[in-house]
Amino acid sequence: MEALIEINELNLYYGEVRALRNVTLGIPERSITAFIGPSGCGKSTLLRTLNRMNDMIPGTRIDGSIKIAGTDIYSNQVDVETLRKRVGMVFQQPNPFPKSIYDNVAYGPRLHGIRDRKKLDEIVEASLRSAVLWNEVQHHLKRSAFGLSGGQQQRLCIARALAVEPDILLMDEATSALDPISTLKIEELTQELKDRYTIVMVTHNMQQAARVSQRTAFFLNGELIECAETQKLFANPSNPRTEDYISGRFG
Numbered sequence: 001m002e003a004l005i006e007i008n009e010l011n012l013y014y015g016e017v018r019a020l021r022n023v024t025l026g027i028p029e030r031s032i033t034a035f036i037g038p039s040g041c042g043k044s045t046l047l048r049t050l051n052r053m054n055d056m057i058p059g060t061r062i063d064g065s066i067k068i069a070g071t072d073i074y075s076n077q078v079d080v081e082t083l084r085k086r087v088g089m090v091f092q093q094p095n096p097f098p099k100s101i102y103d104n105v106a107y108g109p110r111l112h113g114i115r116d117r118k119k120l121d122e123i124v125e126a127s128l129r130s131a132v133l134w135n136e137v138q139h140h141l142k143r144s145a146f147g148l149s150g151g152q153q154q155r156l157c158i159a160r161a162l163a164v165e166p167d168i169l170l171m172d173e174a175t176s177a178l179d180p181i182s183t184l185k186i187e188e189l190t191q192e193l194k195d196r197y198t199i200v201m202v203t204h205n206m207q208q209a210a211r212v213s214q215r216t217a218f219f220l221n222g223e224l225i226e227c228a229e230t231q232k233l234f235a236n237p238s239n240p241r242t243e244d245y246i247s248g249r250f251g
């Protein structure tokens, strides 16, 4: 397996709390890797390390390394803004900006210097199409993003992330605030995106991990217990603790 993301002996501390313990994990490109485990096991923390969102939390310290395509993302030479352009993120609560649908998607490209109207129009359309939202919003691009349903807002946030052409998309419980139909749409969307992007998703929902991901990593108390092909992990886990968790014995 060729890994795009290589996490090596990673420890993360929030002050005195050690939230990640010696995590070593490779994440292959152009597929979906799901992080599962009980609340507080460190899934979101690990996800946030992949685009250095944890830098924003005071008192956070890490050791170990994370390489993306061979580059150590914690090295002094790495520009965090450039990293976050490459590694986009979608959160649990849809968080569109208080702007129009168009301006939400054009925000990143404008920030990166694209001013040409025709070029922006093209990016907005392509991103909304990739997020399977174009047909619903193409005649209302000037309307406020807040007028969209929760599920549409989440797809808008995915379009906004895609507009800057990332390689990697991080999804932190991106469907847990949505109704079942919107959840299904986002799950279908991930299947369309997985051949073009490397997707890493945190989910509370084991069925969701089983439905959408190619690989699943199971965490407990900040430790990676097991990472395997999703089918294998659910059908025939190697570790008894994985088995206990997926069979509902705890968590």
Ligand SMILES: Nc1ncnc2c1ncn2[C@@H]1O[C@H](COP(=O)(O)OP(=O)(O)OP(=O)(O)O)[C@@H](O)[C@H]1O
Binding pocket: 014, 017, 019, 037, 038, 039, 040, 041, 042, 043, 044, 045, 046, 057, 204
């Ligand atoms: N900003 C923070 N400051 C201090 N401790 C934190 C912070 N964020 C998380 N933690 C602690 O780090 C550990 C891992 O938390 P994290 O949110 O990564 O787990 P999680 O598996 O994503 O949980 P959940 O599924 O509930 O979101 C927990 O013990 C948590 O209390």
